[in-house]
């Protein structure tokens with residue numbers, strides 16, 4: 843089952859949400875990539891789409907993984 847945005851995130855008075863930037867992770871916000879917002883909550887899943895929330899910013903490790911992934915793509919082509 844795929845998680846999709848149900849539009850609830852536009853009207854969530856129980857949680858604090860923000861459009862945010864990378865600094866929001868430091869404030870404890872988590873990011874839902876499906877709804878494209880930062881949310882302040884204890885759960886690991888988005889109350890709107892039930893998708894997993896990301897609690898850490900892209901760091902060197904994920905950047906390296908992305909590069910490896912791109913290199914792999916180039917090898918295939």
Ligand SMILES: [Zn+2]
Nearest residue numbers: 847851877890
């Ligand atoms: Zn949503």
Ligand SMILES: [Zn+2]
Nearest residue numbers: 874877888891
């Ligand atoms: Zn969501």
